[in-house]
Each structure stands twice: as structure tokens, then as C-alpha cells.
Amino acid sequence: MSLDQLYQQIILDHSKVRHGSGLAGIAAPAGAFTGQSRQLNPVCGDEVTLRVAVEGGKVAQISWDGEGCSISMASASVLSELAEGMTVDELRAVIGTFREVLRSRGKVHADPEILGDAAAFEGVARYAARVKCAMISWVAAEDALNQAT
Amino acid sequence: MALVSTPATLERAVPAMDNAEVLRIRNDFPVLGQLVNGQPLVYLDSGATSQNPLSVIEAEQEFYEQRNAAVHRGAHYLAVEATEVFEDARQTIADFIGADYAETVWTSNATEGLNLISYALSNASLWAAQGRGDGRLKELGVGPGDQIVVTEMEHHANLIPWQELAFRTGATLRYIPIDDAGALRMDRAAEILGQKTKVLAFTHASNVLGTINPVQELVALGRRAGALVVLDACQSAPHLPLNVKELDVDFAVFSGHKMLAPTGIGVLYGKQDILDVLPPFLTGGSMITTVTMDRAEYLPAPQRFEAGTQRISQAVALAAAANYLTETGLDRVHRWESELGQRMVAGLESIPGIRVLGPTAGHERIGLAAFHVDGVHAHDVGQFLDSRGIAVRVGHHCAQPLHRRLGLTATTRASAYLYNTTDDVDAFLEAVAGVRSYFRV
Numbered sequence: 124m125s126l127d128q129l130y131q132q133i134i135l136d137h138s139k140v141r142h143g144s145g146l147a148g149i150a151a152p153a154g155a156f157t158g159q160s161r162q163l164n165p166v167c168g169d170e171v172t173l174r175v176a177v178e179g180g181k182v183a184q185i186s187w188d189g190e191g192c193s194i195s196m197a198s199a200s201v202l203s204e205l206a207e208g209m210t211v212d213e214l215r216a217v218i219g220t221f222r223e224v225l226r227s228r229g230k231v232h233a234d235p236e237i238l239g240d241a242a243a244f245e246g247v248a249r250y251a252a253r254v255k256c257a258m259i260s261w262v263a264a265e266d267a268l269n270q271a272t
Numbered sequence: 273m274a275l276v277s278t279p280a281t282l283e284r285a286v287p288a289m290d291n292a293e294v295l296r297i298r299n300d301f302p303v304l305g306q307l308v309n310g311q312p313l314v315y316l317d318s319g320a321t322s323q324n325p326l327s328v329i330e331a332e333q334e335f336y337e338q339r340n341a342a343v344h345r346g347a348h349y350l351a352v353e354a355t356e357v358f359e360d361a362r363q364t365i366a367d368f369i370g371a372d373y374a375e376t377v378w379t380s381n382a383t384e385g386l387n388l389i390s391y392a393l394s395n396a397s398l399w400a401a402q403g404r405g406d407g408r409l410k411e412l413g414v415g416p417g418d419q420i421v422v423t424e425m426e427h428h429a430n431l432i433p434w435q436e437l438a439f440r441t442g443a444t445l446r447y448i449p450i451d452d453a454g455a456l457r458m459d460r461a462a463e464i465l466g467q468k469t470k471v472l473a474f475t476h477a478s479n480v481l482g483t484i485n486p487v488q489e490l491v492a493l494g495r496r497a498g499a500l501v502v503l504d505a506c507q508s509a510p511h512l513p514l515n516v517k518e519l520d521v522d523f524a525v526f527s528g529h530k531m532l533a534p535t536g537i538g539v540l541y542g543k544q545d546i547l548d549v550l551p552p553f554l555t556g557g558s559m560i561t562t563v564t565m566d567r568a569e570y571l572p573a574p575q576r577f578e579a580g581t582q583r584i585s586q587a588v589a590l591a592a593a594a595n596y597l598t599e600t601g602l603d604r605v606h607r608w609e610s611e612l613g614q615r616m617v618a619g620l621e622s623i624p625g626i627r628v629l630g631p632t633a634g635h636e637r638i639g640l641a642a643f644h645v646d647g648v649h650a651h652d653v654g655q656f657l658d659s660r661g662i663a664v665r666v667g668h669h670c671a672q673p674l675h676r677r678l679g680l681t682a683t684t685r686a687s688a689y690l691y692n693t694t695d696d697v698d699a700f701l702e703a704v705a706g707v708r709s710y711f712r713v
């Protein structure tokens with residue numbers, strides 16, 4: 124597999140222009156239930172703190188701060204763009220699908236209908252050492268959702 | 273006038289290593305001959321773990337094919353054979369570092385050696401408090417109000433055991449700072465080390481900065497303070513001539529897997545008079561004289577610190593590795609690797625957007641270089657290099673406090689050994705030069 128299949132253009136773009144990035148600058152909507160989760164990857168020191176705001180059973184907003192490689196940063200950006208407007212159950216299901224693809228070592232293909240831009244991370248599944256990078260913000264979202272609901 | 277061999281006369285006496293010799297050396301290392309991602313493997317991660325030559329692999333295999341048995345017990349033929357090669361290996365390693373046989377203790381790695389020292393020192397105060405053991409334990413033990421001194425550049429292995437020793441005993445941990453070029457602030461060291469300092473622990477060579485620390489000056493400061501001096505020789509014992517007696521340290525540790533041997537074996541050196549009175553860390557079989565229902569008496573060093581069935585084949589393999597290095601000549605290896613280190617740093621410095629940690633080109637460093645690429649995370653740098661068959665380490669290299677001190681979380685590190693050519697370094701530099709454009713920064 125070539126490096127370009129790992130570092131797809133979508134991933135490189137999201138790693139630079141990061142959707143939802145900046146916890147301090149983005150206020151959660153008033154009246155929303157919020158949950159926040161901080162996840163660390165002790166191997167490389169990557170770090171994501173992600174907040175989910177839930178309003179009327181829907182994800183009103185995801186915002187996050189983080190530091191890490193292009194895969195982890197792009198993944199958080201794609202997630203926050205994708206999740207907004209989903210119902211809590213929809214987001215939980217998408218997180219489950221994303222995890223299944225990433226843990227499949229390349230055996231399960233990503234369906235862009237379900238995963239949107241996150242389907243671009245399919246290639247990461249073949250790089251065992253990078254799966255955690257792609258997962259870190261999704262794990263944070265799952266944890267934050269549990270707190271907010 | 274006494275005849276001393278200066279580096280210049282040495283150079284004339286022993287031919288320096290060159291690429292042709294390295295290419296011959298590489299034939300001894302089967303793992304290096306492979307393709308990775310369709311490209312010849314360029315292995316520049318020996319600072320993390322090194323590769324094994326055939327002589328080492330064969331020594332371990334021969335042990336299992338011909339001599340495998342538990343040592344120091346049983347009177348049968350194999351047990352005698354196994355004990356003999358095991359103890360011969362100890363003598364080989366003792367000679368390798370200029371120690372005496374009984375001062376050379378097997379551990380699983382440097383980390384275990386450092387934990388052993390730290391636990392033995394807190395056990396020393398426990399024993400002293402109950403009047404157990406030698407009278408000297410009272411001064412050796414660490415207690416409330418005492419100081420343990422380390423440096424800002426330590427690997428976690430030479431840091432956390434001391435944090436925990438401080439926690440167990442009520443002692444305080446203090447740090448000798450580094451300057452921006454990655455050198456220890458010796459002026460500060462002189463201020464920090466005082467009468468309360470019980471332990472001074474520092475690395476001989478930094479696994480991140482590449483700096484070689486002034487051991488003699490530090491030992492002198494330690495002696496003046498009456499502290500025990502612990503040397504982390506992980507990045508020096510495999511790469512340069514090391515003589516623990518000449519350096520006059522009280523303890524030294526290193527790991528076999530970083531010096532051409534398998535994992536699972538390491539060495540602790542300790543001065544005989546200290547080892548013989550220190551309480552053990554791990555207790556159990558093979559390290560006792562007599563055991564009653566409620567108490568045991570312990571053997572002197574080295575057995576005192578070798579509880580349980582030992583890592584015999586690994587010790588034998590480590591001796592084979594030491595022989596390999598001695599035959600090549602560690603002074604020659606050191607000079608070759610210094611050259612590779614300089615080549616790395618000079619090359620990296622000429623690439624825009626690269627910040628090299630530690631000494632700049634032209635200043636002494638071992639054969640490694642850690643660096644930051646502006647705008648590209650170390651993980652991505654490592655992945656890019658891997659796609660070109662180049663193996664480097666990424667992350668904090670088990671030195672988080674050092675990275676924080678330098679304002680970084682993760683860096684990329686290339687580290688060479690005697691089997692690397694200048695072509696390896698050049699391939700690495702060429703690849704690094706392409707990183708930022710690949711990631712479009």
C-alpha cells in the first residue's frame with residue numbers, strides 16, 4: 124500500500140483547516156447538555172480534549188482542542204463536521220462503524236454513505252500503529268456523549 | 273616524560289572504520305539485508321534496540337542445543353556446563369566494563385537495574401531502622417530530608433525509580449538543568465549537590481540530545497557531597513570504551529538489547545563493598561545462605577541480587593555481543609559513529625524547517641540526532657521515512673520532561689550503530705528533505 128492511500132488529500136486538508144478546533148473560542152449553546160472528555164495516547168503524547176453539546180436529542184456542536192499527528196487532528200476535524208446535526212443514536216452508530224472499519228486491518232471497507240469524509244481513514248486500518256491516532260477523538264466523543272446524555 | 277597515547281597517535285595505530293568495513297560488518301547481521309516497502313532497509317533505530325550479529329544468535333542457539341540447564345543447582349553434566357558458560361559470560365562482561373567479576377550483576381535490562389538500586393536503598397533505611405544488617409546501611413539508606421539529584425535530560429528509566437524512591441522515603445528530588453544547547457549546567461550542579469545529597473544519578477550519553485556528559489566532573493561533585501553516583505550507561509556502554517573503575521562511579525547500568533544482544537538481559541555494576549552490604553531488591557531462590565521459617569540470610573553479590581532462575585542463554589549471548597564489539601574495537605566504533613552523528617546534524621541543519629535538539633554540528637555528540645520538523649508531526653515524519661524503508665523512532669523517546677523543557681511533545685530520532693554506512697545517513701537526509709513538501713507545509 125502506498126503512502127498516498129494513507130495520507131489522502133481529505134486528511135491532509137482537514138489536518139490543516141481543523142473544523143471544530145478551539146474549545147475556548149466556541150461557546151456551547153445555552154441550555155444544551157454538555158460532556159467533555161480528554162484522551163491521551165501515551166505512546167506518542169497525542170492528546171485530544173473534546174466537548175459534545177446535546178440539545179433535544181441531537182448533537183448541537185462538537186468542539187475540541189488537541190495536539191498530535193495529521194491523522195489524529197484530521198480525524199477530530201472530520202468527526203466534528205460529520206457529527207453536527209446527527210441524533211445521539213446516529214452518532215453512536217457511526218462511531219461503532221468507524222471503529223469496526225479501523226480495527227479490521229483493512230478487511231471491512233468504509234461506506235462513504237455512512238461515514239462521509241471519515242471514509243478516507245479506511246487506509247489507516249492497514250497501519251496498526253496509527254489506528255489509535257485515528258480513533259482518539261472518536262473515543263473522546265463516545266465518552267463525552269455518555270456524560271451529556 | 274611518560275608516554276601517553278593521544279587520540280592522534282591512536283588514530284595512526286588503529287585504522288579508522290570506513291564504509292567498506294561497515295559493508296563487511298553488515299554481512300554478519302541477517303536482518304539488515306531485507307527490503308522494507310520495496311526499499312533496502314535503512315535501520316536508524318539502534319538507540320531503541322540494536323540488531324544481533326550471527327555470532328550472538330548462534331551463541332544463544334548453541335546454548336539451547338548443547339548446554340541448557342538451570343545454573344548453580346544440580347550436579348549433573350548439563351548443569352555444570354550451563355553454570356560454567358553463565359559465569360564465564362559474567363567475567364567477559366566484567367572485563368568489558370573494567371569491573372570485577374563479583375561486581376557484575378545480571379538484570380533483565382537497565383530499567384530493572386535502576387529499580388534494583390532504588391529499592392535496595394529504601395530497604396537499606398528499613399534495615400538500619402531495625403538494626404538489621406551492616407552498620408553502613410544507616411549512611412547508605414535514603415530518608416526524609418535527604419536529596420536525590422538527577423538531570424533534566426534523563427530517560428524515564430533513570431527518573432521514575434528516583435521519584436518513587438523520594439516518595440517512599442520522604443527525600444526530595446532535584447534536577448540539574450540543561451542549557452539551550454543541551455549541555456548540563458555544571459555551575460548549577462555545583463550549587464545543587466550538597467551535604468544532603470544521597471544519590472546523584474545521570475546518563476552518560478543522552479538518548480535524545482546526543483550529548484556526552486562530563487562524568488569525571490559530576491563524579492567529583494558527587495564525591496564532595498558524599499553521594500552515591502549512579503551512571504546510566506545505556507547509550508554509552510554499547511558505543512564507546514567504558515571503564516567503570518576509571519570513571520569511579522558507584523553503580524552503572526546498561527541493557528544488552530542496545531548492544532547487539534537479545535532482549536531480556538542487562539547489567540548492573542556496583543562497587544563490591546556497597547553491593548555486599550546492600551539489602552536485596554528481589555528475594556527468593558538462588559540468593560540465600562540459610563532460610564528458616566521466619567528469616568533468611570543472603571549470599572554476597574552478585575548472587576544476592578539474582579533471585580530466581582536466571583536468564584542464562586541471554587547472558588551467554590550478551591558475552592558474545594561484547595566479544596564482537598571488543599574485536600571491532602569500541603574506540604573505532606565510537607569514532608565512526610561520531611562521524612555519522614556529525615553527518616546527520618550537519619545535513620539536518622541545512623534542511624529548512626528542521627530544528628535539531630542538542631549540540632550543533634561541530635560539537636561532540638554520539639551517533640544520533642533527534643529533531644523537530646516545523647509543521648509536521650513526528651509520527652507523520654516517521655511514517656514518511658518508513659515508506660522509504662528508513663526506520664527511525666518517533667515520540668518523546670521516554671523523556672517527556674526533557675521534551676517539555678524544550679517546548680516539544682514529540683520528535684523524530686535517527687540513531688546509528690557500527691553497521692550503518694554514510695549512505696544510510698545520506699538516504700535518511702534525502703528523505704527528511706522531502707518531508708515538508710509531501711505534507712505541503
Ligand SMILES: Cc1ncc(COP(=O)(O)O)c(C=O)c1O
Binds near residue numbers: 478
Ligand atoms: C538513556 C537510556 N536509559 C535507559 C533506557 C532504558 O533501557 P531499557 O528499556 O532497556 O531498560 C534507555 C533505553 O531506551 C535509554 O536510552
